[in-house]
Amino acid sequence: MSNSLYVIITAGGRGTRMGAPLPKQFLLLGGKPVLRRTLETFARALPQAKLIVVLPQDQMAWWRDYCERASFICPQTLVAGGITRFHSVRAALSKVPQDALVIIHDAVRPFVSEDLIREMVHRMEHCRALIPVLPITDTLCELERRPDGALETASGAAPDRNRIFAVQTPQMFRSADILDAYRQPYDTSFTDDGSVVLKKGIPLSYIEGERYNIKLTTREDMLLGEFILSLKSQQSAGQSTL
Numbered sequence: 001m002s003n004s005l006y007v008i009i010t011a012g013g014r015g016t017r018m019g020a021p022l023p024k025q026f027l028l029l030g031g032k033p034v035l036r037r038t039l040e041t042f043a044r045a046l047p048q049a050k051l052i053v054v055l056p057q058d059q060m061a062w063w064r065d066y067c068e069r070a071s072f073i074c075p076q077t078l079v080a081g082g083i084t085r086f087h088s089v090r091a092a093l094s095k096v097p098q099d100a101l102v103i104i105h106d107a108v109r110p111f112v113s114e115d116l117i118r119e120m121v122h123r124m125e126h127c128r129a130l131i132p133v134l135p136i137t138d139t140l141c142e143l144e145r146r147p148d149g150a151l152e153t154a155s156g157a158a159p160d161r162n163r164i165f166a167v168q169t170p171q172m173f174r175s176a177d178i179l180d181a182y183r184q185p186y187d188t189s190f191t192d193d194g195s196v197v198l199k200k201g202i203p204l205s206y207i208e209g210e211r212y213n214i215k216l217t218t219r220e221d222m223l224l225g226e227f228i229l230s231l232k233s234q235q236s237a238g239q240s241t242l
Contacts, residue, residue, distance in 0.1 A: 004100040005049035005121070006175070007042050011035050011107035012054045012081025012088040023059060024216055025107040026066075030229045033066065034216060037110040039074050042103075045114035046121065049103070051076040052095050054088045086190050090182045102178050104193045105170040108216040111228055112170060116210055120172050128202055130172045131194045132209035133165040140164060167192055168209040177202050 011025040025035040039051060055063055057080040066072070077095055081088035089104060096102055101124055105112065120130050140161055142154040171193045173181075178193065181200040190196050194204055212228050214221065 003048075004097065005046055005103065006052060006096045006100050007046065007049045007103045007105065007170075008052045008054065008089060008092040008096075009035070009038060009042070009105055009107045010054050010081075010085060010088055010092075012056055012085070022062075023056065024222075025055075026059070026062070027216075027222060029110060029216075029222065029225050034110050034225075035063070035107045036070075036072055036074075038105065038107050038112075039076065041110065041112060041114060042105070042117065043074055045117040046103075052079060052092045053077070053107075054079045054081045054092050056081055084186065085192075086182075086186050086196065089193060089196075093179055093182055096175050096179065098176055098179065100175040102173045102175045103170045104173070104178075106215055109169055109213055110216070110225070111210075111212040111214065111232075112168075113210060113212075116207075116213070117170060120170065120207060123205070123207060124172050124174075127172075127205040128174055128177055129194065129197050129204045131204050131206050132168040132170070132213070133206050134168065134209045134211065136161055136164045136166060165206075166209075167194065168213050168215075169193075173197060 026033045029037060035053070039053070042049065042051065051074065053076050055078055060078055060080070063078070067074070079092045079095065082091055093102070101121065116132065120132070124130055140159040142156065142159055143151045144154045145151055169192070173193070177197060181197045181202065184196065184200060187199065189199070198204055214224065216222055216225050
């Protein structure tokens with residue numbers, strides 16, 4: 001496998017569910033924009049990697065200005081996002097060569113660990129595609145919504161919780177595979193990069209994800225993110241005194 005590494009950070013969303021004046025990737029978390037924290041993690045974990053950041057076209061100037069004002073020196077290629085995540089990733093892949101390892105990560109998952117990133121890169125020596133997942137611990141039920149908006153129990157067997165997993169990022173692929181997969185027409189079933197690759201017939205491998213690797217989507221998520229950041233700071237301080 002090639003030693004060439006490309007990290008695509010998808011930050012093309014508008015964050016409408018957050019109800020904030022700025023897209024969620026630019027909101028401050030512990031005094032830094034979420035996107036900056038995510039980039040810093042990958043820069044530390046894989047200093048040799050080339051970083052590609054997908055942003056809304058009209059937010060590129062804001063981000064460039066921030067990097068200059070904050071003296072945030074992090075070499076990165078900016079790409080304008082598309083109408084969906086699929087189209088945004090496809091645009092970013094135009095910057096990726098055939099013989100490389102491609103890592104795709106949500107900008108609003110700033111708590112992924114450097115250890116998981118490095119372990120996944122190591123495992124890609126023997127995989128074509130690698131996806132982090134977590135087992136579901138909640139009780140699940142399948143419901144149907146009636147015309148009046150009320151919910152009722154759906155017919156059929158209840159979902160088997162032992163077979164249901166939550167999917168995370170980063171997701172890793174060999175560039176020839178992911179480039180080929182993204183030549184497919186857009187399909188509404190494409191909810192992540194793994195689903196795009198799977199439809200192309202490329203086998204997926206899986207690795208245990210991380211509980212802290214949450215996706216910041218709502219205001220409540222930001223509060224939880226501040227708590228996680230504080231907890232990680234305390235853990236780091238405790239280790240430094242040992």
